[in-house]
Amino acid sequence: xxxxTRHTHTRLAFVAGVSVRNREGHLDVTRDGxxxxxxxxxxxxxxxxxxxxxxxxxxxxxxxxxPEQGLDTVLTRVMRLLEHxxxxxxxxxxxxxxxxxxxxxxxxxxxxxxxxRLNRFxxxxxxxxxxxxxxxxxxxxxxxxxxxxxxxxxxLGAGTxxxxxxxxxxxxxxxxxxxxxHLAGASLVDTAEADGxxxxxxxxxxxxxxxxxxxxxxxxxxxxxxxxxxxVFPYRGxxxxxPAVRPLHAGPVVLLPRPRLEDIAAHDPSLTAALEGRRSVxxxxxxxxxxxxxxxxxxxCARVRAVTGPRPDEGMPYPASSRPYPTGGASYDLELYLxxxxxxxxxxxxxxYDAAGHQLVLVNADADDRESMLGIARVSAGNIxxxxxxxxxxxxxxxxxxxxxxxxxAATLKNVGVLYQTMYLVATGMGLAPCALGGxxxxxxxxxxxxxxxxxxxxxxxxxxxxPAPRQLxxxxxxxxxxxxxxxxxxxxxxxxxxxxxxxQPGTPS
Numbered sequence: 460x461x462x463x464t465r466h467t468h469t470r471l472a473f474v475a476g477v478s479v480r481n482r483e484g485h486l487d488v489t490r491d492g493x494x495x496x497x498x499x500x501x502x503x504x505x506x507x508x509x510x511x512x513x514x515x516x517x518x519x520x521x522x523x524x525x526p527e528q529g530l531d532t533v534l535t536r537v538m539r540l541l542e543h544x545x546x547x548x549x550x551x552x553x554x555x556x557x558x559x560x561x562x563x564x565x566x567x568x569x570x571x572x573x574x575x576r577l578n579r580f581x582x583x584x585x586x587x588x589x590x591x592x593x594x595x596x597x598x599x600x601x602x603x604x605x606x607x608x609x610x611x612x613x614x615l616g617a618g619t620x621x622x623x624x625x626x627x628x629x630x631x632x633x634x635x636x637x638x639x640x641h642l643a644g645a646s647l648v649d650t651a652e653a654d655g656x657x658x659x660x661x662x663x664x665x666x667x668x669x670x671x672x673x674x675x676x677x678x679x680x681x682x683x684x685x686x687x688x689x690x691v692f693p694y695r696g697x698x699x700x701x702p703a704v705r706p707l708h709a710g711p712v713v714l715l716p717r718p719r720l721e722d723i724a725a726h727d728p729s730l731t732a733a734l735e736g737r738r739s740v741x742x743x744x745x746x747x748x749x750x751x752x753x754x755x756x757x758x759x760c761a762r763v764r765a766v767t768g769p770r771p772d773e774g775m776p777y778p779a780s781s782r783p784y785p786t787g788g789a790s791y792d793l794e795l796y797l798x799x800x801x802x803x804x805x806x807x808x809x810x811x812y813d814a815a816g817h818q819l820v821l822v823n824a825d826a827d828d829r830e831s832m833l834g835i836a837r838v839s840a841g842n843i844x845x846x847x848x849x850x851x852x853x854x855x856x857x858x859x860x861x862x863x864x865x866x867x868x869a870a871t872l873k874n875v876g877v878l879y880q881t882m883y884l885v886a887t888g889m890g891l892a893p894c895a896l897g898g899x900x901x902x903x904x905x906x907x908x909x910x911x912x913x914x915x916x917x918x919x920x921x922x923x924x925x926x927p928a929p930r931q932l933x934x935x936x937x938x939x940x941x942x943x944x945x946x947x948x949x950x951x952x953x954x955x956x957x958x959x960x961x962x963x964q965p966g967t968p969s
Contacts, residue, residue: 465548465630467637471534472512472542474556479509488537496537505530512541538563543599545641547630552605553638555645558685559598567643567650569636571622574651577615578659580670581647592647595677599645600685611638615648679869687864690788692776700777700861703766704815705794708909713805713819715754723759728956733884736952740892740932741843743924748847748891750804754817756923759783759885760878761795763815777861782814784881787870792858793878794915796822796908798832798849809907828907835903836920839896846894847924851904852878854918875919882921890957892927896920929957 473479476491486506488496498505508530534541539560545553555564569575581594583603590609592601603609607628614624621639625632642648649657659665677683687693728736760783768778779789786792795812797819799805809823809832823829836849852875859867879895886893896919904910904917926932940946 465634467545467547467552467634469641470544470546472544473537473540474542477540478513479506481506488540490540495540498533498536505533509533535563543641545638547605547607547634547638550605552603552608553641554602554604555599555641556602556685557598558600559683562598564599564641565644566637566640569621569639569643569650571632571636572620574618574620574655575615575639575643576618576649576657577612578647578649580668580673582670582674583612592642594647595673595683597646598683599647601642601645601647608638611635612642615642675869679866684865688866689864690774690862691864692862693864694861695776698861700769701855701858703768703778703780703791704763705855707813707816708811708820708822710811710821712813713750713810713821715757715817715819716751717817718755718758723755727888730884732952732955733887734952735948736956737883737887737893738949738953739894740924740926741840741846741894741922742927742932743844743847743892744927744931746925747801747803748923748925750802752889752891752925753802753805753848753923756882756885756889756891757795757812757814758817760882761793761812761814762817763791766815780815784874784877786874786877787859788862790858790862790870790874792854792856792871793874793918794853794855796851796853796904798829798836798851798907799847800829800833800845800849801847811908822909823907825907831903832907835900836896836922839898839920840894840922846922847892848922850882850921850923851899851908851917852919852921853904853908853910853915855915857914871918879919879921882923886923887956890926892922892924894922896922926957929953 473488474490477495478489480487480489481501484500486498486501486509487494488498488509539557541557543555543564544551545555547553578594578596580596581592583590583592585591586600586602590603590612592603592612601612603612607630610628611624614627621632621635624630624639625635628635639648639650643650649659651657678686681688762782764781764783766778766780767775769776770779775789780791781789782791795814797810797812799807799810801807805819807826807829808821809829810819811822812818813820832851833845833849836846837843840846854871854874856867856871859870863870883893883895899917899920901912901917905912908917910916937946937949
């Protein structure tokens with residue numbers, strides 16, 4: 460094909476599944492059989508123009524109708540159902556598909572020698588058999604359907620100009636400018652200012668977003684994508700759901716003491732005392748907690764209280780369980796592993812907490828592996844002494860992804876958050892030293908715990924140990940802050956929970 464014939468033009472078309480029907484004086488625009496828009500008093504010309512956009516890719520012109528019934532007005536209403544097809548020669552090179560409802564697409568003006576580059580939040584991936592370009596900043600997905608569009612997108616990673624790409628692709632410069640203009644208008648490509656700078660580099664808000672954080676935020680909530688979302692059960696009938704209770708690891712078992720509710724109720728502080736007195740404690744007392752205390756903590760935080768299901772008639776076509784903290788869909792994807800440095804009555808090792816049997820199962824007795832886990836925890840907590848116990852929180856991801864699309868991993872992290880708070884409050888009420896960590900090594904955890912990274916992987920870490928006496932603790936991080944709303948509640952509750960005169964004794968809060 461000669462270069463001179465390879466110019467571009469743009470056509471509008473409805474997305475797949477849209478049809479236009481004339482129903483006695485009004486038009487119904489439907490998608491997959493459901494009415495999206497109703498247009499009353501439509502002229503035959505308007506009907507013909509809209510009908511021509513359902514698959515045939517006609518390039519419509521506004522018919523001679525009244526302004527309120529003109530095609531341009533109607534297109535504004537149905538914008539979220541419209542795709543832009545950029546045709547190069549005789550083939551569609553680029554298709555812009557709507558992700559955010561109601562936003563008009565306006566191509567940008569791109570000079571022949573203007574520096575252009577891929578936006579740093581944009582990414583290329585395979586989707587439905589095509590190469591697509593997406594970004595959490597873009598209201599559209601660009602489907603790259605011809606080699607010139609794919610080669611252009613690849614060149615944008617290093618930065619280029621329309622003139623350079625016209626030579627490289629053997630295309631008219633106006634055609635390259637048009638392709639770049641559509642990508643820039645969709646916020647997938649950055650264009651340089653007159654001084655050579657890029658506006659996105661100078662935006663203080665965007666500069667503080669990491670690529671993966673912004674992508675995760677946009678894809679795990681509705682509004683910026685068109686992918687399936689919510690409890691849609693995508694694998695029902697093709698993949699069996701994971702069991703509600705994790706199958707046990709093979710290994711020696713340590714039975715844990717079970718607390719009595721009456722004993723807990725007799726000495727537990729109030730919820731207000733635990734909330735206000737809570738703080739992160741990274742150092743542990745000389746005398747460690749014992750197995751009774753560890754067993755009580757795990758029982759109160761994470762035991763399986765009951766099991767049920769499947770209950771397909773109630774919207775729960777999978778087995779579920781009940782535990783002391785909430786999770787989405789009663790999924791309870793989280794599991795606990797303990798790297799034990801010192802607990803009175805318990806050998807050092809790495810253990811799995813069997814939440815149904817209320818017992819510990821030894822999964823790794825190697826001292827180097829245990830020390831590697833504890834070493835990462837020491838660094839994450841600010842180069843502290845070796846903690847008594849590191850609790851590694853893992854997720855059996857498919858417990859969530861069997862039911863949910865788009866939000867499954869976000870739900871996992873929310874589950875970790877509520878488990879953290881539960882652990883903080885229980886530890887505070889028991890007079891133990893709790894501290895959640897902000898990060899860990901998932902690859903190391905998979906190796907030490909004997910897990911498949913993609914089936915079950917670490918998503919949280921929590922330190923637990925015996926609490927030093929108040930006089931041995933550094934002041935709380937906010938002890939010299941400017942008080943705002945009853946800041947004295949915290950120290951008052953700390954004194955109530957941990958009197959300064961309390962002796963250091965094994966098995967009792969200090």
